[in-house]
Amino acid sequence: MEIGYFELIISCIFVNNILLAQFLGNCPFLGTSKKMETAVGMAMAVVFVLVLSGTITWVVYNFILVPFDLVYLRTISFILVIAALVQFVEMFLKKSIPALYAGLGIFLPLITTNCAVLGVCVLNIDKEMNFLQSLVASATYAMGYGLALILFAGLRERILLARVPKPLQDTSIGLVTAGMIALAFFAFQGMV
Amino acid sequence: MVESILFLLVLGAVCGLLLSFASKIFYVYEDPRIAKVVNLLAGANCGGCGFSGCSAAAEAIVNGKAPANTCILIGAENISGIAGIMGTSAGVAEPMKSNNTCHGGNRATDRFIYNGLNSCRAVASLYGGKRDCTVGCLGYGDCVRACGFDAIHMGSNGYPEVNREKCVGCGACETACPKSILEVRTVSQRLLHLNSYDDALAPCAQTCPAEIDIPRYIGHIRKGQYEAAVNTIRERNPLLLACGRVCPHPCESFCRRGIEDEPVSINQLKRFVADYEMNSGKRIPMGCAPDTGKRVAVIGGGPAGLSCAYFLRRVGHHPEIFEAMPKLGGMLRYGIPEYRLPKKVLDWEIQGILNLGIEDHTNVRLGVDFDFGSLIAAGFDAVFFSVGAWNDYNLGIPGEELKGCFTGIDFLAKIGNQENVRIGQRVAVIGGGNTAIDCCRTLLRKGAEKVYLVYRRTRKEMPANEVEIAASEHEGIEFVFLAAPNRVIGNEAGEVTGLEYLKMELGEPDASGRRRPVPVSGSETILDVDMIITAIGQSPLLAFCGKGDRLDELKITRWKTIEVEPATCQTNVPYIFAAGDAATGPALVVDAIGGGRKAARSIDQFLRGKPVVPQPKALLNKHIPGTIFESVEGVVPKKRTEMPELPVSQRIHSLVEVDLVISEPDALNEAGRCLNCCRLCYNADA
Numbered sequence: 001m002e003i004g005y006f007e008l009i010i011s012c013i014f015v016n017n018i019l020l021a022q023f024l025g026n027c028p029f030l031g032t033s034k035k036m037e038t039a040v041g042m043a044m045a046v047v048f049v050l051v052l053s054g055t056i057t058w059v060v061y062n063f064i065l066v067p068f069d070l071v072y073l074r075t076i077s078f079i080l081v082i083a084a085l086v087q088f089v090e091m092f093l094k095k096s097i098p099a100l101y102a103g104l105g106i107f108l109p110l111i112t113t114n115c116a117v118l119g120v121c122v123l124n125i126d127k128e129m130n131f132l133q134s135l136v137a138s139a140t141y142a143m144g145y146g147l148a149l150i151l152f153a154g155l156r157e158r159i160l161l162a163r164v165p166k167p168l169q170d171t172s173i174g175l176v177t178a179g180m181i182a183l184a185f186f187a188f189q190g191m192v
Numbered sequence: 193m194v195e196s197i198l199f200l201l202v203l204g205a206v207c208g209l210l211l212s213f214a215s216k217i218f219y220v221y222e223d224p225r226i227a228k229v230v231n232l233l234a235g236a237n238c239g240g241c242g243f244s245g246c247s248a249a250a251e252a253i254v255n256g257k258a259p260a261n262t263c264i265l266i267g268a269e270n271i272s273g274i275a276g277i278m279g280t281s282a283g284v285a286e287p288m289k290s291n292n293t294c295h296g297g298n299r300a301t302d303r304f305i306y307n308g309l310n311s312c313r314a315v316a317s318l319y320g321g322k323r324d325c326t327v328g329c330l331g332y333g334d335c336v337r338a339c340g341f342d343a344i345h346m347g348s349n350g351y352p353e354v355n356r357e358k359c360v361g362c363g364a365c366e367t368a369c370p371k372s373i374l375e376v377r378t379v380s381q382r383l384l385h386l387n388s389y390d391d392a393l394a395p396c397a398q399t400c401p402a403e404i405d406i407p408r409y410i411g412h413i414r415k416g417q418y419e420a421a422v423n424t425i426r427e428r429n430p431l432l433l434a435c436g437r438v439c440p441h442p443c444e445s446f447c448r449r450g451i452e453d454e455p456v457s458i459n460q461l462k463r464f465v466a467d468y469e470m471n472s473g474k475r476i477p478m479g480c481a482p483d484t485g486k487r488v489a490v491i492g493g494g495p496a497g498l499s500c501a502y503f504l505r506r507v508g509h510h511p512e513i514f515e516a517m518p519k520l521g522g523m524l525r526y527g528i529p530e531y532r533l534p535k536k537v538l539d540w541e542i543q544g545i546l547n548l549g550i551e552d553h554t555n556v557r558l559g560v561d562f563d564f565g566s567l568i569a570a571g572f573d574a575v576f577f578s579v580g581a582w583n584d585y586n587l588g589i590p591g592e593e594l595k596g597c598f599t600g601i602d603f604l605a606k607i608g609n610q611e612n613v614r615i616g617q618r619v620a621v622i623g624g625g626n627t628a629i630d631c632c633r634t635l636l637r638k639g640a641e642k643v644y645l646v647y648r649r650t651r652k653e654m655p656a657n658e659v660e661i662a663a664s665e666h667e668g669i670e671f672v673f674l675a676a677p678n679r680v681i682g683n684e685a686g687e688v689t690g691l692e693y694l695k696m697e698l699g700e701p702d703a704s705g706r707r708r709p710v711p712v713s714g715s716e717t718i719l720d721v722d723m724i725i726t727a728i729g730q731s732p733l734l735a736f737c738g739k740g741d742r743l744d745e746l747k748i749t750r751w752k753t754i755e756v757e758p759a760t761c762q763t764n765v766p767y768i769f770a771a772g773d774a775a776t777g778p779a780l781v782v783d784a785i786g787g788g789r790k791a792a793r794s795i796d797q798f799l800r801g802k803p804v805v806p807q808p809k810a811l812l813n814k815h816i817p818g819t820i821f822e823s824v825e826g827v828v829p830k831k832r833t834e835m836p837e838l839p840v841s842q843r844i845h846s847l848v849e850v851d852l853v854i855s856e857p858d859a860l861n862e863a864g865r866c867l868n869c870c871r872l873c874y875n876a877d878a
Contacts (some may be wrong), residue, residue, distance in 0.1 A: 068195065069201065070196060070199055072196075073196055073199060076200065077199075077200070079201070080200075080203055080204065080207055081207070084205075084208075084210060084211055087211055087214075088210060088214050090209060090219075091214045091215060091467055092214070092218055094218060094220050095218035095219075095220055096218070109247065113495075126566035157553060158556075158561065160553065160570065161514070161553070161556060161561055161562035161567075161570065162566060162570070163565065163566045163569035163570070164569070164570065166571070169570075169571070181408065
């Protein structure tokens with residue numbers, strides 16, 4: 001892909017925000033945005049998992065699937081690799097770095113087979129990025145996810161105190177709000 | 193085709209092998225119940241329970257941080273399965289348990305010698321009872337015979353002891369006892385019961401603003417049952433770590449041993465068991481009554497708010513705390529300095545209360561982020577109002593707006609919030625209360641070279657705790673008594689350079705019984721200082737008035753506090769209840785805790801659709817007539833345990849906690865000094 005790294009970063013965080021522009025990973029977005037504390041933990045876990053799986057799947061694709069002409073097995077092998085990888089990392093953290101595990105460990109299994117993670121891996125391949133590009137893209141997509149999640153958690157903490165009609169309370173108003181933030185993010189469209 | 197199958201097989205095998213090796217290498221022991229509970233959860237990782245994923249929810253359930261019915265997707269069968277794994281019952285009505293309110297003791301005068309039938313009922317109906325005491329046990333054991341479950345037996349002291357494991361709460365003993373010393377109550381009823389005129393209460397327990405059953409918990413300590421002691425305190429006071437450190441213990445002034453000897457060091461014993469629980473590394477589990485589904489907004493996360501939320505949660509409601517500051521704790525965190533109550537200790541205590549399932553929202557202010565209207569619209573059924581008293585009084589003298597002038601609570605809150613405050617070299621603190629002393633001692637620790645305490649009366653009239661005054665004397669605070677600030681002197685840059693005061697002399701006693709200070713004319717003296725802190729009292733911050741929906745409906749008294757019905761804590765708006773400093777004006781932490789519980793009782797009535805009425809015969813911190821003695825016979829003096837504290841040289845340059853906890857032998861010794869009083873009787877040789 002012919003693109004500068006600065007444009008790539010801006011594009012991944014804002015223009016093509018994985019959550020608000022591409023609508024991937026909405027389930028944990030709504031599930032963990034009720035409290036700022038959980039949102040921050042989840043954002044950290046997403047960064048961690050995305051960087052790992054984005055790079056590993058690039059390696060699997062370019063050094064195994066392409067040489068053996070098995071590109072059509074991309075989705076299923078990515079799922080398998082990501083799931084195994086996250087499980088492995090989780091066990092490793094639990095044993096070796098319990099503090100980090102306590103911080104983000106419980107969020108790790110939650111996003112193992114999350115569509116945002118798989119989505120980023122597939123996008124990296126589709127856009128024919130090189131290794132470094134896919135590393136940067138994975139990290140910045142994850143930061144964009146974290147940004148949206150933390151913004152949203154801040155809003156939801158406030159919404160709890162606002163006058164919301166009964167049928168719209170909780171997740172419904174959450175979805176409405178998410179839609180409005182997504183509209184706001186569309187203003188970045190066409191920048192890169 | 194073949195190669196794709198092969199590839200997937202190989203990839204699967206590699207992943208499987210890798211993971212199976214990893215699980216051996218990175219094996220960590222985990223409570224086996226977590227896996228069992230996970231199997232019974234929905235497995236959707238939906239986050240509907242508020243936890244991030246099913247395994248996190250399972251972990252919380254096993255650790256006692258969430259109830260068995262946490263998962264919103266599973267049915268009754270799975271819930272009872274989880275409850276089975278945890279060894280609790282799922283949401284059945286609370287069990288009734290019998291409780292003996294007489295502590296024993298045989299010093300109440302025997303009215304007569306009785307030679308009749310061995311039955312309490314016969315004695316009681318013949319002469320109204322063998323003993324003078326109206327609440328005491330007669331000791332003939334009608335309750336033991338009435339119990340069909342072998343749950344009551346006569347103890348060695350001649351009064352019944354209830355085996356709580358065997359008790360089924362049938363109420364037979366309560367019916368059989370003619371003196372109604374056996375009460376069959378649910379946990380909720382016990383938690384919300386206010387002290388009343390016909391309870392068996394020692395003078396200390398009558399005095400305690402939080403109504404803790406003091407002789408009972410000291411009795412537990414004497415027997416080495418520290419967990420039971422903690423539970424007894426928690427029935428009335430959820431903030432035992434904080435109170436064990438900062439309470440000025442009004443109870444000790446009424447200790448019967450204190451009449452003939454030094455009083456029992458009640459508060460240090462509380463601190464001892466509270467620290468015992470914290471240092472043991474695990475929390476003693478607390479149960480909550482079945483959910484009622486009612487939500488209460490608690491405005492203000494100080495001692496009153498925390499206490500009210502704690503009691504509401506334990507009786508089954510769902511309180512949520514709204515706090516304007518970045519962290520919970522109110523004056524405990526922002527008013528009491530680190531060296532008296534370490535923030536780490538406070539955090540541990542507050543977390544224990546939140547673990548019951550109380551949500552908190554911090555950094556939200558009434559009148560700015562929400563109002564009563566929005567709370568009602570958000571589905572809250574009642575509001576508890578405990579915003580405290582954060583508004584410092586000003587002196588009203590010229591020059592008070594100069595740079596270097598602070599007010600007490602504002603200053604302490606800034607320090608508590610770890611903000612940078614420029615500390616002067618020579619500082620004058622104006623006022624004679626605990627806030628003033630806290631400011632003085634904090635200033636010394638923050639690097640002030642010379643700290644003066646300027647007070648318009650004398651040491652004898654100072655409202656601060658005696659121990660605090662003594663400690664600040666040891667630390668080298670200079671007291672300027674009989675001095676009324678007249679004006680603040682500043683330089684061209686608008687900075688404070690001095691404080692001019694008038695000397696005073698004591699005149700006639702005023703309404704409060706203290707001699708009124710009268711200024712001596714022409715006695716203006718200048719104190720050379722570069723920082724002045726005014727700590728002469730506080731009132732509630734009522735800035736929210738008029739800033740939003742329904743915020744003007746609350747009636748305010750002329751002391752700028754919220755007007756409440758004192759026995760129920762209900763305000764003029766039926767669904768709003770208030771307690772703590774906001775309703776009483778500045779008072780003790782333990783007053784706020786007691787007020788929170790009193791309000792919780794009324795809110796419980798309100799939420800259950802009952803009329804909000806005061807408890808009949810409620811004592812409300814008065815004393816039961818005839819129970820305060822002039823003298824006590826047969827007390828052998830025993831030395832009171834001294835409070836261990838850090839030496840002055842080690843403490844004045846840091847914020848390390850000054851008061852230390854007493855040792856276990858000292859605690860047992862101190863518990864042995866308790867006379868185990870009831871209303872009339874006491875055990876002199878207990």
